[in-house]
Amino acid sequence: MRPTVHDIAEAAGVSLATVDRVLNRRPGVRTQTRAKVEDAIARIGFIRDMAAANLAKSRIYPLVFIVPQGENSFMAGLRSEVEAAAGRSMQERIAIRLIDVPAFDAAALVKCLESLLEIPPAGVAVVAVDAPEVHAAIERLRETGTIVVTLVSDLPAALRDHFAGVDNVAAGRTAGRLMGRFLAGRQGKVAVIAGSMLVGDHRDRLEGFRERLHDIAPSLQILPVMESHDDPNAAHALVADTLSDHPNLAGIYNLGAGNRGLVKALEARRHAAGVPVTIVHELTPFTREALQTGLIDAVLNQDAGHEVRSAIRVLKARIDGQPVVAAQERIRIDIFLKDNLP
Incomplete structure (x- = not known):
């Protein structure tokens, strides 16, 4: 015979009401009591027919x-x-x-x-x-x-x-490999823009990017990370200043957002001195257009x-x-x- 909620209550030494609260993830159960009920469920091999339970309730x-x-x-x-x-x-x-x-x-x-x-x-x-x-x-x-x-x-x-x-370390590694392949045999500096290093996905992408780019193209130097807080105006100012300070910048990796500002800065540079290899995240109407016009070289996307x-x-x-x-x-x-x- 399959174990029932009565068996759980007896095994855990609690009331049926407490078992019901735990099974239905309702509040009002202490952590220790919840653990006792969950342990009893595992010990007696209780398997709940969720479809029937949900339909009934x-x-x-x-x-x-x-x-x-x-x-x-x-x-x-x-x-x-x-x-x-x-x-x-x-x-x-x-x-x-x-x-x-x-x-x-x-x-x-x-x-x-x-x-x-x-x-x-x-x-x-x-x-x-x-x-x-x-x-x-x-x-x-x-x-x-x-x-x-x-x-x-x-x-x-x-x-x-x-x-x-997505696996954001893998996403960063992918960006690093693409950058290394696009810049194969070249020397120079690569700028990195993050939204904020307070979020794990940006830190993970940076870790993967640094690791893979160093493996593939150790002659490329990654500049100190800049934070745009995903603001297009801030991204524009950061990229414009970086291009001014490093006229021969080899690459840009934007691991966050704010791509409208990034592209605006690249557009101003396009005819004067050419643009660096640029890799960004997320396919939007704006990054799609920048890919088509050659201002961006690759977009990594998540659904x-x-x-x-x-x-x-x-x-x-x-x-x-x-x-x-x-x-x-x-x-x-x-x-x-x-x-x-x-």
Whole structure:
């Protein structure tokens, strides 16, 4: 005979109401008690028929997506994908709430996370800022039983349940290999622009880029990293100043956003002295045009829609205590040149 919820309650020494709260990821259960129930579930081999349980209870999964505000075209696209998912959410028995926070603002993100503690959602997907105060806020939220998925920008694995995004170290390595191949045999300097080193995806991309470019083209010198905070005006000023200081600049890698400002600075330079090899992230209408006109040499892209759908699938699976299909949730890195634009 298959184990029942009564068997779990007896094995854990708790009430049926407590077992129900744990199984349905509701608040009001202490961490130690939750651990006892989960241990009992594992020991007796309880397997829940989630489809039947959800149908019987007409269960709705309350999910929250926390996305940065600003002029970042990729984040605007990500927000649109979340809004589209929210529009069809009732068909999938989920209720999605989208919350905007200022980009790269750890204090604002902490305030947002703490606002969820009063009535914790079943799951949260968050574009993370990697700061100690954010770590602590996420730990407090997870103690309520909320499942946390990091989206696009990751945190240490112990702090979250899953990451929905590309392997950003691999993305940086890919950019480094492309830069090394494009500049094969040349010497010179390469400029790197980040949005902020407070976010894990930018740090990871920088690590991978440095590692691979040094392996392939050790004669190229990477200049100190500049931070644009993904602001096009700041990116324009940084690139214009760098081109003025280094007239023979060999390459530029923008591992964040703000590409409109970058391209504006390159456009001003195009006819006077030529432009450096330039690699950026995210295929948008603007970067597509810059690829076609030769101001940008390569774009590394991630599918925002896939990331949002993956986050939803993972949140639902983890809420239900079901396994995640790793192959389905792997987000690929697309490489676009002028020659293979879709």
